[in-house]
Amino acid sequence: MERNITNHLVTEYINGFYVPATPELGQLREKSEAEKVPIILKETEDFLNVFLKITAPKRILEIGCAVGYSAMFFSECCGAQVVTIEKDPEVAETAASNIARLGYSDRIRVEQGDGEEAVNRLIEAGEEPFDLVFIDAAKSHYKRFLEASLPLCRPGAIIVSDNVLIKGCTASDQYDPTGKFKTNIRKMREYLEFITHDERMDTTVMSCGDGLSISKLK
Numbered sequence: 001m002e003r004n005i006t007n008h009l010v011t012e013y014i015n016g017f018y019v020p021a022t023p024e025l026g027q028l029r030e031k032s033e034a035e036k037v038p039i040i041l042k043e044t045e046d047f048l049n050v051f052l053k054i055t056a057p058k059r060i061l062e063i064g065c066a067v068g069y070s071a072m073f074f075s076e077c078c079g080a081q082v083v084t085i086e087k088d089p090e091v092a093e094t095a096a097s098n099i100a101r102l103g104y105s106d107r108i109r110v111e112q113g114d115g116e117e118a119v120n121r122l123i124e125a126g127e128e129p130f131d132l133v134f135i136d137a138a139k140s141h142y143k144r145f146l147e148a149s150l151p152l153c154r155p156g157a158i159i160v161s162d163n164v165l166i167k168g169c170t171a172s173d174q175y176d177p178t179g180k181f182k183t184n185i186r187k188m189r190e191y192l193e194f195i196t197h198d199e200r201m202d203t204t205v206m207s208c209g210d211g212l213s214i215s216k217l218k
């Protein structure tokens, strides 16, 4: 499906500047892209690289780990400790093995389970608060993931949500002519309405990659 957020010529031009954080992460990106594992897009990574260096979070919670690519990228680019949640047990195992193989086991912990349930487990176990939450899992559950994570955010924490424009569909139904993504689109619109109007945070929605929202808790 075509991306309808930015002109592909502009995206290709910007991606021409992309340099992987490490050769090993570059190889994992190539493998993931070849196997159609949905990892963060190059444009998103480039933006987050500078954003994480500016904001310097010490502890990051990620919901939606896949093969561990973004978790390792986060830790590599700002030195943060990362707790990353993955629902699929086999995928969580692959992530843990990639993280061990590339030498990040002392900084990244994989928690297997549904985002909300795993976060509740962390709260019960007395997990320390996080400086940044990255939401990148099932698109129709972002609000549930956000609300579960709020008690684990320190004051002033940042919440970054990926894929919020769903290839342009969130902005216009014309990009989903068959209605295949109707539920995801409706839920994502509700999520963006919620985070842009909630008085506990300031939020911006950006047409970077597949759409990013950044919220800063007050």
Ligand SMILES: C[S@@+](CC[C@H](N)C(=O)[O-])C[C@H]1O[C@@H](n2cnc3c(N)ncnc32)[C@H](O)[C@@H]1O
Binding pocket: 038, 039, 040, 063, 064, 065, 066, 067, 068, 069, 070, 071, 085, 086, 087, 088, 091, 113, 114, 115, 116, 136, 137, 138, 141
């Ligand atoms: C877009 S991928 C994550 C990509 C990863 N953040 C990266 O950039 O390397 C989304 C992942 O979320 C997982 N997922 C889906 N529903 C979930 C849920 N309810 N709780 C936790 N993870 C979930 C999927 O199995 C998939 O691996």
